[in-house]
Amino acid sequence: MPEDGSPDLWRPVTALVLASGSITRRLLLESVGLSPVCDPADIDERSLEAVSPASAPPDLALRLAEAKASAIAQRRLDGVVIGADQVLALDGEVFHKPAGSDEAAAHLARLAGRTHHLHSAVAIAEGGRIVDRFVETARLTMRALDAEAIAAYVALAGPARVTSSVGAYQIEGLGIHLFSHIEGDHSTILGLPLLPLLSRMRQRGWLRF
Template sequence: MVASPLPSLILGSTSRYRRELLQRLRLPFESVSPQVDETPLPGETPAALALRLALAKARAVSRLHPNAVVIGSDQVADVDGEPVGKPGTHERAVAQLRRMSGQTIVFQTAVAVVRADTGFEATELAPVKVRFRTLDDAEIEHYLRLEQPYDCAGSAKCETLGIALLSAIESDDPTALVGLPLIRTCALLRSAGLDPLMGAR
């Protein structure tokens, strides 16, 4: 009996952080921009926003590639129940870090997997609690000038110098804070019919 070929895998994101994380699984994949409006809905919680956008991204790409297994992901910083996304500018990043100084923030990282040809779709949420040190303006300014993390929710890259802004991270999925929770992603891929371990090259 000949084993059926593995379905193709697509990451519904052009984020270099998510691409680098998915490369750890040693699965062949391509990245496709999902073209999804990321505006929060009125009254939408950060967790609900992250889940909705992750699924919307996976569905958008899946419509173009119905025979592929598509991963969508999104991350929203939860600051006192208010969604905080990518700052985009230096000034917004300063404001974000000032607001988060000395606080515990929950980064809501969601992942979705969609496979249109079988009707499979599922989502998972990987919340990460992050405790920020009390930061002074000089530290914030120096960090932002060095790293320019304007494409990161919450303005901090924990995988590089941003770790020095923090006093603790609590998570059961260690890559979630970087942008793609790989433990949950692997579980969803297996459910969709693509075993990461057996498909690795």
């Protein structure tokens, strides 16, 4: 039950565990009446990616989500563990978080005027094993941006924000100005596809309605 004493949507007596330190993912779950315990998984994402460098971006996202869920599920055997990860790909090439403002600007220059994909994967573990997994994809088309516009965005957003996501933007903030067209659910873009996740929870009897 939430700290304010109000009824919780979560039906099981076991905890709902989010294998992530992402504030955005936690807030998404809380916004729909769920109160997850956050237990971030410590995995080496680049090593996992190197195991099969030719993997399609959606498959890579699933593998990362599964690794996170599995890592936490081993010590949370009595909980339901949600692992999630997101991969940004442009023409099949996977992007990683920029190391600084200059690299963020370079990312934006490559994405400008083109359509890229955000593959958001979720893995669900119960009793120490993966019981479900899925991936949802959003298509985002960025406006044509010249160097001056990119520099202005990077300066306004600030180093902390442009280096905190692989695309160097947060769609829920200043990043929305960068785009001309978006196809996909908002929660998928934020990294935790809520509609398919809630549907699966409901099918398993984990939600009160």
